[in-house]
Amino acid sequence: MRKTLIVAVLIALPVLAGCGGEEAPELTAADLSKSLQDKGLNDAALADCAAKVFVDTGISQDGLRTLIGDDQAAVQADPENMGMSADDAAKSREARGKIGTECVIGAR
Numbered sequence: 552m553r554k555t556l557i558v559a560v561l562i563a564l565p566v567l568a569g570c571g572g573e574e575a576p577e578l579t580a581a582d583l584s585k586s587l588q589d590k591g592l593n594d595a596a597l598a599d600c601a602a603k604v605f606v607d608t609g610i611s612q613d614g615l616r617t618l619i620g621d622d623q624a625a626v627q628a629d630p631e632n633m634g635m636s637a638d639d640a641a642k643s644r645e646a647r648g649k650i651g652t653e654c655v656i657g658a659r
């Protein structure tokens with residue numbers, strides 16, 4: 552049940568971030584991991600693994616900001632792409648599949 556809940560949280564994460572300044576700092580896997588943990592993912596190792604997979608998949612900085620943002624309106628307006636570009640949305644779906652196999656199942 553707990554792993555199902557964790558996977559559900561990871562699937563629900565992609566939300567649109569508000570636009571920051573032009574020189575927003577580059578997001579890292581550590582930033583994503585902290586965001587996942589701040590949003591309720593209590594397993595730090597799983598958060599670290601998931602964040603690494605998202606970054607390694609090649610999602611753009613805008614896409615990563617969308618993942619950690621809080622704006623549900625953009626996601627609801629474009630549920631197919633989860634508020635991201637089509638390329639980032641495809642990479643995010645790929646990452647979520649890898650998270651399920653590499654971070655959840657692989658951690659057993």
